[in-house]
Amino acid sequence: MRRNAVVAERPGRLGDVLALRRLTVPEPPGAGEVDVRMLAATLNPSDVVTVSGAYGSRTTFPFTPGFEGVGVIERVGSGVPDRAIGRRVLPIGSAGNWQEVKRADHSWCVPVPDDITDTMACFAYINPLTALLMVRRHCSGPVRNVAITAATSTIAGHLAELLALRGVRPIGLTRGTPGRTVADPRLWATVIDTGESAWPERFREAASEEGVDVVLDCVGGAQGAVLMRELSPGGMLVHYGLLSGEPLPPECFAGRAGRRVEMFRLRDTVHTYARERLPELFSPVFERLRAGRLRSRVVEELPLTRLPEALRGGSGGGPGKTLISCTR
Incomplete structure (x- = not known):
């Protein structure tokens, strides 16, 4: 069986190294494996970083990117019940969603409830689950002031939404990209442009004498040292x-006044979770999607077969998410 796949042929920028290829799906699925006919996928910063070659120790080129997507199981290997055929799933745990058919271990396939649309399901993994887990782990109890970097990003909007349910309006930090604004200004105490020379003073004023209890940071670099001092x-x-693209400075790890850095990696959480409990991990995400929360704004939809061409032309760089249709 042959299928279209978008392949990163070597490390580099997405627009430079992707190509559409016709690949063969081995016959048949092995023990415990399934073939998932992909319906839709999306593009995340994790895809950009992986294709860049940053994770060289666990990435072999050429490979098919795409950590997030939704599809339907169409073939099963031995040990997988026939009733799994026709079930919509999120095939997580590995890249490879930028193709028409993904071979996956059945234990990594999270069933999608019938009332969750394909588009909602496509974006149910990386940003919503990360936001939910971080708020639960690090923003419970007597947390009063929270700051969020990259405040115009999709995940920052999810974080602000979840914090609002706890009565917390965070301080947002942006990099001043023209045309980029937070999704819902009502959720934020204030939003500060770090491109302004006086932004540390503005941040200090917003934090007040109490300081900031938690910073949720996806930027890193020298900015991290300023934020640590205001904790x-x-x-x-x-x-x-x-x-x-720059690590936090060493001073962030000095532990002054008990201030500390906690690392959060969704991959570590998911890969240490018992496979049979993965549906339980996703259940709170699906609940919030039903309630109209943790939604992702789709700003463009691209057929899988046009993805390399579109990225060479500059697609995928604006606010909101790209929906990749694997059926067109």
């Missing part, structure tokens, strides 16, 4: 991304 004693900076 209240015993406060934490939760570091879950590196949009700046």
Whole structure:
């Protein structure tokens, strides 16, 4: 069986290294495996970072990117019940969603409830689950002031939404990209442009004398040192991304006044979770999607077969998400 797949042929920028290929799906699925006919996928910063070659120790080129997507099981290997055929699932745990048919271990396939649409399901994994887990772990109890970097990003909107349910309006930090604004200004105490020279003073004023209890940071770099200094004693900076491309400075790890850095990696959480309990992990995400929360704004829809061409032309760089249709 042959299928279309978008392949990263070597490390580099997405627009430079992707190609559409016709690949063969081995016959048949092995023990415990399934073939998932992909319906839709999307593009995340994790795809960009992986294709760049940043995770060289666990990435072999060429490979098919795509950590997030939804599909339907169409073939099963031995040990997988026939009733799994026709079930919509999120095939997580590995890249490979940028193709028409993904071979996956059945234990990594999370069933999608019937009342969750394909588009909702496509975006149910990386941003919503990360936001939900970080707020639960690090923003419960007597947390009063929270700051969020990259405040115009989709995940920052999810974080602000979840914090609002706890009575917390966070301080947002942006990099001043023209045309980029937070999704719902009502959820934020204030939003500060770090491109302004006086932004540390503005941040200090917003934090007040109490300081900030938690910083949720996906930027890294020198900005992290400024934010650490404004943490209240015993406060934490939760570091879950590196949009700046620069690590946090060593001073962030000095532990002054009990301030600390906590690392959050969704991959670590998911890969240490018992496979049979993965549906339980996703259940709170599906509940919030039903309630109209944790939704992702789709700004463009691209057929899988046009994805390399579109990325060479600059698609995928604006606010909101790209929906990749694997059936067109």
